[in-house]
Amino acid sequence: MASGNAIRGSRVGAGPMGEAERGDAAPRFRISYWCANGHETTPSFSEEVGVQPPETWDCPRCGFPAGQDQTTPPSPPRNEPYKTHLAYVKERRSDADGQAILDEALASLRARKLIR
Structure with missing residues (x-):
């Protein structure tokens, strides 16, 4: 059964918001x-x-x-394909740099006798 309360969900003093209450736009x-x-x-x-x-x-x-020009709108952005972590590393390092880092890491492991 509905309660018939017309102001349900309102607070006391609330009324319609119009230009008179908000001021001019x-x-x-x-x-x-x-x-x-x-x-x-x-x-x-x-x-x-x-x-x-x-x-x-x-x-x-x-x-x-x-x-703003309807005849020549800006072109859509170009979607770059997903790059793997390895692709980003290859952009920053050359093959010679990679080989030098690998040799240094292997030498460090051999010095600690973790690999032969």
């Missing part, structure tokens, strides 16, 4: 951004801040970068 302007998939995004910016809007904006639908 700050003046805003909108800029359109387009991504490579043709999605249009129009975020709004405050006129009072005085900061220039960004050149690119992330598309909320696909995540690609979006630019």
Whole structure:
């Protein structure tokens, strides 16, 4: 059976929030951004801040970068393939460096008589 309490979940003094209670909204302007998939995004910016809007904006639908020019949107980011730890090591070290490190480690183990 319902209790019939109309203000359930409210607090005393709570009422509808409208422009009269919040005050006037700050003046805003909108800029359109387009991504490579043709999605249009129009975020709004405050006129009072005085900061220039960004050149690119992330598309909320696909995540690609979006630019202000509809005819030439920014290209999607290039996906780099996954690299293993060994691939990163090979980028930093040459084969000669790797051989020198291996020889040093083997010499250390032989000195402690852990290997022959």
